[in-house]
Structures are given as structure tokens and as C-alpha cells.
Amino acid sequence: MSRGTASLAQTALQTDEAALIRAAQAGDQDAFAQLVRVYDQSVLRLAMNLLRSPEDAQDVYQEAFLRVYKNLNNFRFDCSFHTWLYRIVTNLCLDQMRRRKVRKEEPTVVEGGEGLVDRMDTVAEPRAEADPQRKLFSGQVRRRIKEVLGGLTPRERMVFELRHYQGLRLRRIGEILGTSEEAAKNCLFRANQKMRAALGDFV
Amino acid sequence: MNSNTCDEIRKQLAMLLYGELSFDEEERVETHLEKCADCRTALERERALLSAFDQVAVEPSPTLLRQSRERLFEQLQSEPAPQRAHGQSWWDRLIDALPVPSAILRPAGAVALLAVGFFGARLAPTIGGFSGADILASRVRSVEPAGDGTVRIVLDETRQRTISGGMGEAPIRALLLAATRDASDPKLRASTVAILGTQTGPEMTPNVTPDMASDVRDALVFTILNDQNDSVRLKALEGLKSIAMQPDVRNALADVLLADANPAMRNQAIDLLMQGLESSSAPAVDPRTIGVLQELMSREEKNTYVRQRSQKALELVNASAEIF
Numbered sequence: 001m002s003r004g005t006a007s008l009a010q011t012a013l014q015t016d017e018a019a020l021i022r023a024a025q026a027g028d029q030d031a032f033a034q035l036v037r038v039y040d041q042s043v044l045r046l047a048m049n050l051l052r053s054p055e056d057a058q059d060v061y062q063e064a065f066l067r068v069y070k071n072l073n074n075f076r077f078d079c080s081f082h083t084w085l086y087r088i089v090t091n092l093c094l095d096q097m098r099r100r101k102v103r104k105e106e107p108t109v110v111e112g113g114e115g116l117v118d119r120m121d122t123v124a125e126p127r128a129e130a131d132p133q134r135k136l137f138s139g140q141v142r143r144r145i146k147e148v149l150g151g152l153t154p155r156e157r158m159v160f161e162l163r164h165y166q167g168l169r170l171r172r173i174g175e176i177l178g179t180s181e182e183a184a185k186n187c188l189f190r191a192n193q194k195m196r197a198a199l200g201d202f203v
Numbered sequence: 204m205n206s207n208t209c210d211e212i213r214k215q216l217a218m219l220l221y222g223e224l225s226f227d228e229e230e231r232v233e234t235h236l237e238k239c240a241d242c243r244t245a246l247e248r249e250r251a252l253l254s255a256f257d258q259v260a261v262e263p264s265p266t267l268l269r270q271s272r273e274r275l276f277e278q279l280q281s282e283p284a285p286q287r288a289h290g291q292s293w294w295d296r297l298i299d300a301l302p303v304p305s306a307i308l309r310p311a312g313a314v315a316l317l318a319v320g321f322f323g324a325r326l327a328p329t330i331g332g333f334s335g336a337d338i339l340a341s342r343v344r345s346v347e348p349a350g351d352g353t354v355r356i357v358l359d360e361t362r363q364r365t366i367s368g369g370m371g372e373a374p375i376r377a378l379l380l381a382a383t384r385d386a387s388d389p390k391l392r393a394s395t396v397a398i399l400g401t402q403t404g405p406e407m408t409p410n411v412t413p414d415m416a417s418d419v420r421d422a423l424v425f426t427i428l429n430d431q432n433d434s435v436r437l438k439a440l441e442g443l444k445s446i447a448m449q450p451d452v453r454n455a456l457a458d459v460l461l462a463d464a465n466p467a468m469r470n471q472a473i474d475l476l477m478q479g480l481e482s483s484s485a486p487a488v489d490p491r492t493i494g495v496l497q498e499l500m501s502r503e504e505k506n507t508y509v510r511q512r513s514q515k516a517l518e519l520v521n522a523s524a525e526i527f
Contacts, residue, residue, distance in 0.1 A: 029279075036275070044263040044271055054267055061271045062278065069279060145259050163221060164253065165260055170223050185223065192217040199252060 021081055025072050032072070036065055039082065042166065043089050050093045050161055052146075060096065064089045079175065086176045090158055097154040141199075148198045156191040159184050208235065212242050216249040265387075343382035346395050354379070354398060370402055376418065383422045383439075389432040396426055396435060400442020420446060424455045427472075433465050440471050447479035450489065457495040460513075466506050473499075473512040480519050488520050496520075 017038070023031035043064060047057035067088050075084055149157060158177065162168045163184075168176075174184040212235045218224050219232050236243050263271075344357040349367060356378050358364045368375040382395040402419045426439035440459070443452050456479075459472040480488060499513040 032279075033276070036272070040272065041263065041268060044268055045261075048261055048263050048267075052261075054263075057263070058267070058271050058274065062275055065275050066278060066282070069282065141255065142259055145256060149256075149259070163223075164256060170221075185218070188221075188223075189214070189218070195256075196249075196252060199255065200248075 017081060018077065021072070021075065021077075025075070032069065035081070039085055040065070043085070046086075046089060046161065046166060047093055049165055050157065051096055056096055060089065060092045063092055083172065083175050086162075087178070090162075090176055094154050094158060097157065101154065144199060148195050151198070152191050152194060156187050156194070159187040160191040163188055209239065209242055212236070212239075213245050216242075216246050217253065219246070220250060220253060343378050343385060343391060343395070345391060346379060346382060346398060348398055348401075356382075370398075380418060380422050383426055389430075389435055392426070392430065392432065392435045393438050396423060396439040396442055399423060400438065400444075403442055403444075403446045420449070420452065424452060427459055427463075427468075428455055433468070436463070436465070436468055437471065440468065440475065444475060444478070447475040448482045449479075453479055453489075453492055457492050460499055460509065461495060466509075469506060469509050473509050473516070477512055477516050477519070480516055493517070493520060 017035075020031050020035050020038075024035055040061065044057055044061050047060040048054065051057050051060065064085070068085060075081070149160075152160065155177075159170075159173055162173045162176070163170065170184045170188065171181045174181040177184065212232055215224060215228060215232050219229060224232065236246060346357075347355050349355050353367050353369050354375055355365065355367045356375065358366065358378070366375075366378075370376060370379075379395050379399055382391055383399065385391050399419045399422060402416065403423070420443070423439045423442050427436050427443070430436045430439065443456075446452050447456065453476065456472045456476045460469055460476070463469055463472070476492070496513045496517050499509060500517070
């Protein structure tokens with residue numbers, strides 16, 4: 001019963017979205033604004049988690065939606081709007097991550113009065129604030145986890161982000177990244193192995 | 204246990220937790236886990252490893268999101284409208300010519316649902332081009348009374364917008380009512396219920412129909428019964444003062460007396476209930492309220508104030524009963 005209701009609601013939502021896209025394609029600015037609002041929080045979250053810099057995340061956000069705006073009339077409903085948008089966003093993030101790898105930048109951590117300060121703390125809310133476990137979690141382990149994530153290749157990092165944090169299925173991830181489900185799975189598998197190797201003693 | 208099998212199974216544990224194994228693979232892993240304690244331990248370690256990564260996840264702050272939206276829409280203002288890639292067919296033109304009501308198009312967000320729940324189809328009037336459909340797509344950031352009887356409401360849309368209007372205007376009231384249920388911002392809820400509280404008295408704003416007044420009452424009643432924040436509840440209770448004799452309000456006050464964990468709320472509620480009972484225009488008290496008062500006599504051992512007032516209320520009701 002509840003499953004039936006959910007899928008009905010989902011269908012209604014998809015129909016609404018298609019109508020919104022068509023309205024935006026016809027030049028309705030408000031419809032475009034509404035489309036942005038449906039997805040922009042998760043876009044910003046994705047960029048923040050991957051790039052760990054509010055400035056870079058904002059740049060990706062800005063560029064992604066500008067591209068969507070400029071190319072909306074080329075969108076032909078061959079895939080879902082979500083997939084199309086995420087293709088743009090993940091490409092922008094991957095470019096940025098690769099540039100950083102070349103320059104060996106580490107933008108998230110700046111030198112503060114008492115050592116290293118995570119700048120993300122000033123612009124981001126911890127996702128599990130109410131979780132008492134979080135308080136017990138030592139800073140050392142958190143630092144180590146960030147190092148592990150930083151040590152993954154951009155593609156591994158991306159697949160892990162999309163699967164673990166954004167909860168997307170591997171099939172969808174393959175679609176977004178222009179690869180097969182199997183390749184996405186292998187990527188996630190490699191990421192997981194690296195994590196276990198690096199953090200096996202901690203957890 | 205065959206260590207080769209165990210090695211193979213362990214490689215699949217993460218995929219098992221992500222629900223990304225095929226039916227057959229999952230079956231094979233589950234069957235093995237039932238027999239192998241070592242692999243079950245490994246599964247728990249895998250679970251712990253993955254959940255450890257949740258601890259470094261971040262959620263963009265509302266400020267960052269707002270700034271991003273503002274920046275984007277500033278930029279879009281200076282962008283030329285997107286060009287059609289291909290010529291339109293007659294069918295496209297026909298479709299495009301159809302009016303698209305944005306209230307129907309909008310994916311249902313929490314605020315939208317609330318606004319619909321409160322106001323239903325009555326959202327016809329507009330203020331400064333601001334229609335009912337816009338309301339459904341907006342979030343109230345802050346509210347403040349303007350002194351001349353009107354209210355100033357700052358909206359978070361993709362762009363921020365401010366609208367002003369009197370309490371009798373439907374869009375203004377709809378926004379205020381939606382703001383009473385904005386779970387993310389207790390300060391907003393507190394200032395909103397304070398403004399709504401001024402609308403319950405006999406000298407309420409002209410142009411407010413009794414029907415609309417009942418919307419406000421329902422919102423305040425909902426708040427005293429459901430809001431998680433003590434000061435928001437207290438403010439809403441204050442707003443019900445002038446209509447404490449109404450049966451629905453009286454019922455809600457009784458519920459507060461029975462269920463609210465905050466003694467200040469219960470003190471205030473018993474005062475309002477008394478005041479309602481003392482009022483000359485008060486309708487006869489219903490058996491439920493009497494039952495609640497009697498229960499309070501035996502329950503409120505710690506809060507003597509509530510107990511004494513309950514006793515007084517009961518005496519009052521008995522006295523009144525002879526007159527009715």
C-alpha cells in the first residue's frame with residue numbers, strides 16, 4: 001500500500017518536473033528557479049564534500065547551473081534531468097580535483113593560531129549533529145579519514161561520494177559518469193580496499 | 204572454514220552493505236555468513252568502517268546555499284535568454300502556448316504542503332504581483348509588524364524578496380500560517396505566533412472574516428500542542444488569551460495541562476482556563492474539561508499552583524452549574 005502511494009507520488013513528481021523543464025525551456029524564469037531549488041542543495045553538498053572548499057563548491061554550483069541554463073534547450077529528455085545535471089556537476093568537480101592533484105593543493109586546511117583549522121567548519125553544518133557518537137569520535141580518526149579520502153583517485157573519490165553520501169545506485173552512477181555499472185563497481189571496490197587498508201586499525 | 208572462500212566473501216561485504224550484489228551473489232554471501240563467525244565479525248568491521256565515513260560528511264549551511272542562489276540569479280539577470288537549438292514545431296508552439304500553472308508544477312515541498320493544508324484553494328488575491336502560487340514556492344525568513352497595522356515579511360525564494368501587507372490579505376496570512384510550522388527556525392516561529400496572537404481579539408483587524416480568524420486560532424492551537432520550543436509555545440498560548448473561552452481552545456488548554464512538560468506552560472494554561480471559565484460569555488463547561496481538572500488535582504503533586512487553581516476552577520464550575 002505505502003509502496004503504491006510512494007510510486008504514485010514519484011510519478012506525479014516526475015510529471016511535474018517534465019512540465020517545469022518545458023516551461024523553463026519556453027523561457028519561464030520562475031520555472032527555472034524552481035528547478036534549481038529542487039536540486040541545488042544536493043549539488044552544493046556534493047561539491048562541498050568532494051572539494052572541501054566553500055569557494056570552490058560555490059564556483060562549481062554557479063558554473064553548473066549556468067551551463068544548465070544555457071543548454072536547457074538541448075535537453076531532450078533522453079535521460080533524467082537529475083542524470084544530466086549530475087553529469088555536468090561531476091565533470092566540473094572531477095576537473096577541479098584533477099587540477100588540484102597536479103598542483104598538489106590542499107585548500108581545506110589553513111594554519112590557525114592553534115595549529116590546523118578546518119575552514120569547512122565555518123560554512124558547513126556537520127550532518128549528524130545530534131548524534132552523540134559524533135562527539136566521542138576523536139579528531140585523530142577524522143583527520144585520518146580525510147587523508148584517506150584525499151588519497152583516492154578523483155574517480156574513486158567520486159564514485160564513493162555518489163554511492164556512500166548521495167546514496168545513488170551504481171547503475172545510475174555509471175550513467176552519470178558515462179561508464180558501465182560494472183566499472184563503477186570496480187571503482188568503488190578499489191576505494192573500499194584503500195580505506196580498509198588505511199583505517200583497518202582504527203575501526 | 205575454507206580461507207579461499209572467506210577471502211572471496213570478504214571482498215563482497217562492502218557491496219553487500221551497499222545492497223549492490225546480485226540476487227545470487229547475495230544469497231551466496233548470506234549462506235556463508237550463517238556458517239562463518241569470522242566473516243560475520245568481518246562484516247561488522249566493514250559496517251563500522253563505512254559508518255566512520257559518515258562522521259566527516261558535511262551539509263552546506265543555509266547561508267552558503269542562500270549566497271550561492273543569490274549569486275547565480277544575479278548572474279542570470281545579465282545572461283541572454285537561452286536560444287532554441289532547433290526550430291519549433293507547430294506542436295511545440297502549441298504546447299508552449301498552454302498556460303502552465305506553477306502551483307501544480309512545483310514539486311511538493313514541506314512549506315507547500317503546509318500552505319495548502321491551511322489555506323487550500325482560497326489563495327486568489329495577489330499583492331504586488333505576488334500570487335498564491337508564489338506563496339507555495341516560498342519560505343518565510345523573518346516577519347515583523349510595521350506599526351501601521353501591516354506586516355513586513357522577508358521571503359527566501361531563489362532570490363530574496365520582501366512583501367508587505369495587512370493581516371486581512373490572504374497571501375500575507377498564508378505566509379504567516381506557513382511560518383508557524385517552519386521547523387528550522389524557532390525565532391521565526393516565535394515572532395510569527397506573536398503577530399498572529401494579536402489577531403484573535405475582538406478588536407481584530409478589519410477585513411478579517413471569522414473564517415480567517417479560525418485559521419489563526421487553529422495555527423496557535425497547533426503550536427501550543429506540537430511546537431518543540433518552549434518560548435514559541437508560550438508565545439502562542441499568550442495569543443489565545445482573548446479566546447480562551449472557545450471550546451476548541453479550552454480543549455487544547457486541557458491537553459497542555461495534561462501533557463506539557465514545561466511547568467510555566469501549565470501555569471499559564473490553568474490561568475487561561477480559569478479566565479475563560481470566569482468570563483460572562485463563557486459557554487457551559489464540557490465534561491472533559493471537568494475530568495481534566497479533577498485529574499490534575501490528583502496528579503499535580505509537585506506543581507501546587509496548578510493544583511490549587513484546578514480546585515478553584517472546579518468550585519467555580521460547580522457554582523456556575525447552579526446558574527445554568
